[in-house]
Amino acid sequence: MSRAIVHMDLDTFFVSCERLVNSKLIGMPLIIGGSSDRGVVASCSYEARKFGVRSAMPIKYALRLCPQATVVKGDMEFYSNKSHEVTSIIEEVTPVVEKASIDEFYLDLTGMDKFFGCYNWTSELASKIQKQSGLPISFALSVNKTVSKIGTGEAKPFGRLEITETNVKPFLNPLPIQKIPMLGDVTFQLLSRIGIRNIQTLAQMPVEILQQMIGKNGIEIWKKANGIDNNPVEPYTERKSISTEHTFETDTIDIPNIKSLIAGMIEKLAYQLRTEGFLASTVVVKIRYNNFDTETKQIKIPYTSFDHVLTTAALDLFQKLYTRRMRLRLIGIRFTGLVRGTYQINMFEDTTEMLSLYQAIDKIKNRFGFDAVARCSGMKLKDVKMKS
Known part of the structure; x- marks a missing residue:
């Protein structure tokens, strides 16, 4: 039986939270981060990203790229409370949930297609989250965590995507290798220098050579490029x-x-x-x-x-x-x-x-x-x- 794994990600979470408090920020280039020029960008709106602003960028440099942006210091207590609110909504109806971070979740819906359509069920859950919390959320449904996470990235913003088992390779192949989770900049530069820039080329590379180049992590990267990921969805609990x-x-x-x-x-x-x-x-x-x-x-x-x-x-x-x-x-x-x-x-x-x-x-x-x-x-x- 094929697995049914969903990755859900709250779109520009910090930005969306601030816009709940102040609707005047909707549609504006917005930067969440330190209040001084020496601070860094924690999150930014899609309007700011168009100018090249990115997370972890110094505020001072971000404002050079987008001088019209509004900078908000941010309220982590409020963001944490909204995260707990969304977590409660998901846990109430989902059999197995893993909270991967403050704004993203994995859901294991394997077997639910016998009774419900997994995609339709997840769409209804996403709509419920947005209605009750006021926060936009994107998701992708596929056969494992890697493919569903990459899928959510491609679906954003406000997107919903299903990648069936037969469509995994056609979906992954044309994407740049930077889309693979946990493939860092050093590995990207190394692979790029030998002409490996998209996932299809990486997937076709002999795994032994990849392992020699970047060590044991090369095997995991090769598996992900081929859409292979057997990692389970690990139930999240506050008791950890x-x-x-x-x-x-x-x-x-x-x-x-x-x-x-x-x-x-x-x-x-x-x-x-x-x-x-x-x-x-x-x-x-x-x-x-x-x-x-x-x-x-x-x-x-x-x-x-x-x-x-x-x-x-x-x-x-x-x-x-x-x-x-x-x-x-x-x-x-x-x-x-x-x-x-x-x-x-x-x-x-x-x-x-x-x-x-x-x-x-x-x-x-x-x-x-x-x-x-x-x-x-x-x-x-x-x-x-x-x-x-």
Whole structure:
């Protein structure tokens, strides 16, 4: 039985959210991002894209390309709430859902054609989402995640597309290789130099040669070019979390050191988030007094994986939680409400320098180990046990 996999993507999600709040922005070139010239573009409208504006571009450069654009700082809390609203609508009626990021979803409808037409059913769901949330959404239905994701990209904006099993190759073949998910710029430049620029040429290339050129990832790229993807739709759950706890050898009331410890714990967990490709939407802090009384407090935050945002939230929670002048036996940090996502989700307060700094730090840690570089505010945590 052929699989029926849908990829749904909210069109220019941040832009669409802002236009819900302010209808005067409809039809205007719009940039969502940092409020200063040193900020970066988190999202932009199709009207701005016509001038060459793209995500992750410095605001200053984007305004040179499109000086008439309106820049809005953005409200990640509002965007997160709208994302949860759409998630609830989809989960209510769909058997298997994977939330791939704040604005995109995979649905496994395999077997539903016995009772419903999968395309018609998905069209009705898309209309329901747009009616109830006010947000435009595009989708593509095909036999696997790769083809449906590429299909959604081709269907946008406000598009709906079905790619049957027999039409997978004719659909993929003429497209440029940049359309393949996870094919980065370095790989594109390498393949382009030897004349491989469309998917058909890449699909016809001997897989052994491709593997020799770009390593084990070459096999996956070749499979995707040939429309092969057996990865399952993994059900999304808010219960996913990562956590860490530290039990003090001697009960303590040294608040500066405890705050330093929290900063170090956050740094480890945030690095783990970024390494595994997650963003967190909830921070939980736990303390245990020396009489074994245990208290926890949590806060919802905009999706992020950045140390400085998570540390601020955790320290604020600790201040509110630690109300008794008693020694502490244990401190714990947990991140929950995880979704797949990348650096680009958090660009409203961050400059290009900030983003580059995180990427550089992670590269150093990846190559030389976590302890190769660390924040001065964090303690060395070799004895902290990570949980997931």
